[in-house]
Amino acid sequence: MVDFTLTPRQKELRENALEFAIKHVMPSAERNDRVPDVERAFDWELVREASRRGLRTLTVPKDWGGEGADVMTLSMIGETVAYGDLGVAVAFDQTWKIMTMIANLTTPEQRKRWMPKVAEDPTCLLAAAATEPLSGSDSILPYNGSDGGVRMTAVKKGDRWILNGEKRYISNGGLANVIYVMARTDTRLPPSESTVGFLLTSDTKGYSCTEVWDKLGQRTVQNGTLVFDNVEIPDEDLVGSRGGALAELGALLTRFGSNIQAGATVLGVAQRAYDITLQYARQRIQGGKPIFEHQIQQQRLARMSMKIDAARYYLWYSGWTAQQGQPDARVASLCKVHAAECAVEVVTQAFELWAATGYMRKNPIEKLLRDAQSFIHSDGTNDVLTLKAAGRLGNIEKGDPRYSKRVEEAAAGR
């Protein structure tokens, strides 16, 4: 039976995250969002504070001093931090999800070397680099022609790999000290057989972040171009199966909870938009009474709250299936699509209610409007994730009790 009752520990973590979001993240979010130079918009003090609170290391396994949190807990905490600011939540959420992948894909020997780097450095953030100038959705759907896939090359030389190529739009690019990167061992082979994942630290020779992209929303976190110029990585830092990194990226998005967590963070934006709009509607007087008392605005707010609840429980349900050991990849993709659409719709409705006042940059809605857009394309475009889910819709075959003879006849034109 599906059960969303929060455990005492989940309640404790959520209170911790809410205090962090309201006391520490929110006060500087709008100021940092407007810093013209995006390289200066990230607040490192927030990372140190999250470390003190145990929030940065939520997915570090307990044996290594972390929380070992499950996907449903991460959804809750990600949404709560994003309530303070989406960009800041993304910095942590990337770290949580990549840590989960490292914990799942690495050997005991690799964990011994990599876990302390993340757990013990209070400013350690993680990044995962797949996207390249010529390869975006191809790694997510994925396209298996040898002319597609990532172009970054990994050439074996003795017991080392030499990496050359460029990644772009990478969240935490320029901030992360530990990076997971995907490269091809042989670009003549299909990507499903030739894509490998490596771990490296940002001080590795030949590695650099050459550009931090200015962007519409999520301006408080960095999205970087990462250049690999003859970067040498020892064979022992190849993670996962040799050639199977594309399938592993697919697992990160669905089974390991990346899409679910991504949806949860953008939902935090919707919740914030709803809360401030409810307050505004109760306080703003037009037509002789608070605008909340005009039925059309009440309906608008009721619908906004309904959409947020539905998106949240869809995300939690998906997290719950993963926790039961039966993750549903279709639902894991779709709950991110749904949450991203919900956030855009809720913030647009909020914008409608705020009217001209919402359009002014001094007021908080316009930032939420920009932030909400980011997950239509991040963590896999909604179009591509929907296509992936469509491939998992199944069929109702003859012999299935739901099979309809009349439908068969109608399809045959009878």
Ligand SMILES: Cc1cc2nc3c(=O)[nH]c(=O)nc-3n(C[C@H](O)[C@H](O)[C@H](O)COP(=O)(O)OP(=O)(O)OC[C@H]3O[C@@H](n4cnc5c(N)ncnc54)[C@H](O)[C@@H]3O)c2cc1C
């Ligand atoms: C805020 C943000 C953060 C990001 N962070 C990261 C990160 O940390 N790491 C990382 O590796 N990447 C990251 N990305 C990149 C993101 O994952 C890619 O943008 C995404 O995969 C899409 O790639 P693209 O932009 O090159 O679009 P393209 O793949 O070129 O797609 C263009 C359009 O074509 C559609 N399309 C593509 N293929 C198909 C198909 N087969 N069938 C039908 N339609 C198709 C897409 O849906 C889209 O509408 C981030 C992006 C954003 C916006």
